[in-house]
Amino acid sequence: MVAHFTGRESYLKDLNEMMMPDAAIPRQSVTNTIVIHATGGMGKTQLVLQYIARHSKQFSSVFWVNASTLETMQTSFIAVAEQLIKHYAKLQKRYPPDYFGIAHRLDMAGIVDNKGRITVSEDSPSHVVKAVQAWLALDGNDNWLIVFDNVDDLESFDVSESFPYSNSAGNVIITTRRRECMEYGNGFELNQMEENESTELLSKCSHIPVKDDGSEGVN
Secondary structure: OOOOOOOOHHHHHHHHHOOOOOOOOOOOOEEEEEEOOOOOOOOOHHHHHHHHHHHHOOOEEEEEEEEHHHHHHHHHHHHHHHHHHHHHHHHHHOOOOOHHHHHHHOOOOOOOOOOEEEEEOHHHHHHHHHHHHHHHOOOOOOOEEEEOOOOOOOOOOHHHHOOOOOOOOOEEEEEEEOOOHHOOEEEEEEOOHHHHHHHHHHHHHOOEEEOOOEEEEEO
């Protein structure tokens, strides 16, 4: 759970409902993309972290991408790729794992060393992104969740080029300050906390009980 998280229950409920496939109209291998937008400091990232803490077991896998810059996004994808490599290494049940065989299976041949690490070169970030996108789109690989956090820079690079392919059967959450990102999927705007939520958060952070009238409690 996220330390000192409080309130936002209605948003957490809405987010979970948006994650559940519609019983009447099942999703047919189409990525479920949810956009959470708000100005800075509203708690978008904390909301998603709290959601994952509560519901991670309903996903086959969860990945986190820091999309604030091209460099942080590429670094995040390399971490995702190495996470996948470790997963397949465990499935092999052999020591040492056949990392070169795993790299070939994940279409990462030539960029994985004998310890399962990505060898970073000028071309490897784009290679890794495409390999992860291909893995997310594999037949039978569904119900994963990948979070693109802080999608705020829409001018310096095209973040959408790194999104999962549209026919991938999984879930994407995008957090952003930019309302334009609503074009990527469904979602909602995160508003300021209610007064009672702010008071409760202050109480948790300060470890000082607060009375119903908002004044500090007296021991």
